């Protein structure tokens with residue numbers, strides 16, 4: 001599978017996660033304070049909560065349900081109760097297009 005357009009760069013506001021679903025795979029896309037765009041699995045590994053509803057703090061997104069904060073770089077939670085990482089996806093930018101291949105995750 002190749003990368004799919006999931007949104008426009010211009011649609012992303014700093015630290016405001018959005019949920020996208022390329023090929024039905026739920027992914028949270030976040031533009032951080034430095035303008036870097038990240039893509040991680042949208043479903044918290046502790047429960048069926050969308051991380052796109054969470055709070056971005058630096059390079060983490062915190063699940064609103066019980067407070068586990070997942071790294072945007074590694075997908076790993078920095079605190080309990082979640083202990084399993086979410087996948088991290090490779091983001092490609094082509095003009096204003098944000099492209100993600102949901103079948104390819106970064107090896108962390």
Ligand code: FES
Nearest residue numbers: 044046047063066
């Ligand atoms: S559901 Fe996310 S920390 Fe519990």
